[in-house]
Amino acid sequence: MNAHKNIKMLSLLMIMAILLSMIAACGTPASTPVPPTAVPPTLAPEATKAPEATTAPTAAPTAAEPVELRMAWWGSQDRHDRTIKAIELYESQHPNVKITYEFSGWTDYWTKVTTMAAGGNLPDIMQQDYAYITDWTNRGLLVPLDDYAKSGLLNFADVAPSYLDGGRVNGNLMGVNIGANSMSIAVDVDAFKAAGVDLPAGNWTLADYEAAVMALHDKLNIYGDGASLWDEQHWGALYLSAGAWRYAPDGTTLGYTDDKVLADYFSMLLRLIKAGAIPARDVEVSDFDTLTKGIEVQPMITGKAAMSYVWSNQLIAVWKAAGDTRNFVLVPLPRVVGGKSANYLKPGQFLAVTSQSKHPQEAAAFIDWFTNSIECNEILMAERGVPVSSKVRDALKPKLGKAQLEMFNYIDRVGKDVQPVPLADPPGHTDIVKNVWYPQVVDPVAYGQITPEEAIALLRDQATAILAKNKK
Numbered sequence: 001m002n003a004h005k006n007i008k009m010l011s012l013l014m015i016m017a018i019l020l021s022m023i024a025a026c027g028t029p030a031s032t033p034v035p036p037t038a039v040p041p042t043l044a045p046e047a048t049k050a051p052e053a054t055t056a057p058t059a060a061p062t063a064a065e066p067v068e069l070r071m072a073w074w075g076s077q078d079r080h081d082r083t084i085k086a087i088e089l090y091e092s093q094h095p096n097v098k099i100t101y102e103f104s105g106w107t108d109y110w111t112k113v114t115t116m117a118a119g120g121n122l123p124d125i126m127q128q129d130y131a132y133i134t135d136w137t138n139r140g141l142l143v144p145l146d147d148y149a150k151s152g153l154l155n156f157a158d159v160a161p162s163y164l165d166g167g168r169v170n171g172n173l174m175g176v177n178i179g180a181n182s183m184s185i186a187v188d189v190d191a192f193k194a195a196g197v198d199l200p201a202g203n204w205t206l207a208d209y210e211a212a213v214m215a216l217h218d219k220l221n222i223y224g225d226g227a228s229l230w231d232e233q234h235w236g237a238l239y240l241s242a243g244a245w246r247y248a249p250d251g252t253t254l255g256y257t258d259d260k261v262l263a264d265y266f267s268m269l270l271r272l273i274k275a276g277a278i279p280a281r282d283v284e285v286s287d288f289d290t291l292t293k294g295i296e297v298q299p300m301i302t303g304k305a306a307m308s309y310v311w312s313n314q315l316i317a318v319w320k321a322a323g324d325t326r327n328f329v330l331v332p333l334p335r336v337v338g339g340k341s342a343n344y345l346k347p348g349q350f351l352a353v354t355s356q357s358k359h360p361q362e363a364a365a366f367i368d369w370f371t372n373s374i375e376c377n378e379i380l381m382a383e384r385g386v387p388v389s390s391k392v393r394d395a396l397k398p399k400l401g402k403a404q405l406e407m408f409n410y411i412d413r414v415g416k417d418v419q420p421v422p423l424a425d426p427p428g429h430t431d432i433v434k435n436v437w438y439p440q441v442v443d444p445v446a447y448g449q450i451t452p453e454e455a456i457a458l459l460r461d462q463a464t465a466i467l468a469k470n471k472k
Contacts, residue, residue, distance in 0.1 A: 068359075069099045135430060143357070197219070227297075247426055
């Protein structure tokens with residue numbers, strides 16, 4: 001009997017042991033505690049709030065994950081120096097982000113990025129221009145940024161919509177404006193004073209311009225004006241002043257019918273070259289080509305000219321290269337006789353995220369910082385144009401040097417009498433400029449091989465054929 005009880009007790013103990021082992025198997029095993037997710041260093045504190053329901057990209061990149069971005073831009077040495085310092089600041093504030101970069105002059109830049117695009121090797125962040133952003137968008141090379149704005153990763157709370165509209169293509173935000181500017185003539189005040197020539201009025205005409213250039217040359221034995229007078233931007237400005245634009249709104253034809261406006265401008269340049277009042281084309285290309293050699297070779301900087309065509313944001317680099325003792329002011333482009341203003345307020349440049357980027361979200365976060373960080377913009381000091389963030393503008397004003405203050409004041413002055421910003425140039429514009437404007441129109445006219453009238457007729461024929469490809 002006792003033996004029977006012992007066997008029964010032993011069986012019960014075995015069953016209890018089996019049950020206990022099964023319960024233990026269902027429990028949570030011991031493990032190293034998982035720390036809470038860190039707040040991503042690329043986001044402002046308010047970005048950590050729970051976002052509203054949206055189809056936009058998540059506004060929080062992975063925090064501790066190292067990210068390497070690439071960035072490319074064009075510009076002067078001053079722009080290079082300032083941008084590199086800004087990048088170094090960003091890296092110090094965002095230790096998980098490393099940014100490699102490359103920069104060049106305007107012409108070399110577009111050659112490089114076009115080659116990169118063909119090889120699928122575009123940088124994450126690229127500087128874009130109003131003249132090309134439509135073409136690059138239509139080729140699928142840029143990322144729409146609207147969803148990043150909706151998610152809060154791109155914060156435009158202090159940016160007026162008018163500053164952003166220039167970066168929209170087909171209704172989508174394809175680039176963030178990083179500085180408003182306008183075309184201008186930089187005037188050496190001391191040279192005008194020495195020559196006894198009055199400073200240009202805000203509504204001066206091409207006839208006034210020609211007279212001033214001749215007088216400055218005759219009195220001072222220097223160029224009245226320097227380089228880039230054959231630049232294709234003058235083509236647009238002339239027709240803007242004449243009440244039109246170089247392209248039709250649908251981008252399928254030229255936007256004007258009066259070829260004489262451009263022919264007259266070319267004829268004026270030929271008269272000034274013959275008089276020695278502006279550089280001959282071969283001298284301009286070999287010695288004063290600011291597009292490939294940088295703004296530092298401008299004749300006005302070295303005292304060889306009394307005026308120079310520049311975008312307003314370029315005044316900072318001009319003044320730095322020329323020296324603080326110089327005295328410059330900006331005046332609007334001369335308008336056609338009897339015409340309207342030849343100016344409009346243009347997005348100076350854009351920062352865009354390329355479709356070949358492996359880290360588009362982190363690239364957008366950098367653009368947000370570039371736009372809104374006061375520390376960043378205290379380094380940049382409006383070199384690319386007047387900042388689009390009102391908060392940044394207000395913070396910079398007490399710290400502006402002579403060049404920045406003149407640029408801000410010029411934008412205020414010219415903004416009272418500008419034309420509406422034209423539509424971005426259509427597909428085919430790059431082809432026209434590269435393969436028609438310079439080799440078939442400008443150079444043959446400047447070297448006396450064809451007349452201005454012949455050149456303008458050729459431009460119309462060639463441009464019309466190229467733009468016709470845009471017809472659907």
